[in-house]
Amino acid sequence: MTRAAMSLVTKALVMGWTLYAGRLAEGKPMPMGNHNINRRAVAKGRLIRKILRLDHARAVKIRAPIDGALKFDQRDWTSEETLLKALGCLPHMQGHIAQLLFDTPSRSVYEFAEGSVLEDKRPSGERLYRRQLDGIERLFGLIVSVRRADLPAPSRPLPSSATEFLRNQANFTLHEVYESDRFRRYRALFEELGVLPDRVREYVQGLPELHNRPLAFVHGDLHRRNVVVGPGGSGVVLLDWELACFADPLYELATHLWLMNYPASQRPEVIKRWKRAVSGVNREFTRGADADLPVYEGYKRVQSLITDVIRGAERLEKGEGALDRDAHTVVRLMREAPMELALSRLPSHDEVVRIYREWADPTTSRWWKTGKSPVHLLTKMKGVPGESAVPALA
Incomplete structure (x- = not known):
């Protein structure tokens, strides 16, 4: 299988898992913002953990944009995911952002930030x-x-x-x-x-x-x-x-x-x-x-x-x-x-x-x-x- 085909298969697997996990009891809703719907889920299966590069089962955040959400601010970067990939490479920012684990056209998977919302x-x-x-x-x-x-x-x-x-x-x-x-x-x-x-x-x-x-x-x-x-x-x-x-x-x-x-x-x-x-x-x-x-x-x-x-x-x-x-x-x-x-x-x-x-x-x-x-x-x-x-x- 070619690298491009493998990439498509991997994205399909992740998208399928995010849809499935979001419907489980463990797929707990999180406070919704003005632009995205967030859910907390646990990445347990060996295959999904391997794709997300997780060495053990752990909580993740599944994020999906809200269709037709109103936008009132200019954007220097149309893709937050692209920006986070760059920030995640900076040593001084690690530990202060939720790392992007996987990005698909309609959903993204992030580390779940453990702790309390201020x-x-x-x-x-x-x-x-x-x-x-x-x-x-x-x-x-x-x-x-x-x-x-x-x-x-x-x-x-x-x-x-x-x-x-x-x-x-x-x-x-x-x-x-x-x-x-x-x-x-x-x-x-x-x-x-x-x-x-x-x-x-x-x-x-x-x-x-x-x-x-x-x-x-x-x-x-x-x-x-x-x-x-x-x-x-x-x-x-x-x-x-x-x-x-x-x-x-x-x-x-x-x-x-x-x-x-x-x-x-x-x-x-x-x-x-x-x-x-x-x-x-x-x-x-x-x-x-x-x-x-x-x-x-x-x-x-x-x-x-x-x-x-x-x-x-x-x-x-x-x-x-x-x-x-x-x-x-x-x-x-x-x-x-x-x-x-x-x-x-x-x-x-x-x-x-x-x-x-x-x-x-x-x-x-x-x-x-x-x-x-x-x-x-x-x-x-x-x-x-x-x-x-x-x-x-x-």
């Missing part, structure tokens, strides 16, 4: 213990230690400066998410909520120049659900590298602070630890960090607002969402939005619930899903061209 120990908003912060600090330093030459070729041109990186991110959010034809049916929902197109464009166009820091490799999604703390608190493993990118290193800190939701009293210590970790690799990574961090945090709030409005609507369409919870999230994000976004109104929780229900109601939502705003229709009916039917903030 969120299970310390949920969002809670302080981390010193030992947990030590692990986060170590990850900060390890990640920026990855050199560009260590990485596979990216799937798109990389930015040349911190300012270009930020503008690329913001323009992607504007053009490929907020204004994209993929999300056309949500446009009027945004407008009724008060997240108006002109204001979003003006915010993106008005982003300032940043300090000229060297670019670095970042994980881009370092939060409590992606950190596994080893048994007894020994070691940390970082999961889900699909949003990793070559970027302004300060973006890692801003994203981390936003997603972790630290208590205000612990935030200064986290910033201090990030500075210490990355400056140990390159002192220039922290240049102008104090001045530029609020700019990135403002962008993360805008990005999250746009993303969560869409995700809430999608869940409502599928009958999967908890509308009260989603409305609470939208209200919070609107109140935390940067002043530069100049929202036209701040609706209450009950108003947000009503807006979502009207949008999803098939008897009232025909005009919404065409992308034409009821606000615009009401304006035309009143014969007041250019005047918004939404009250402005005082």
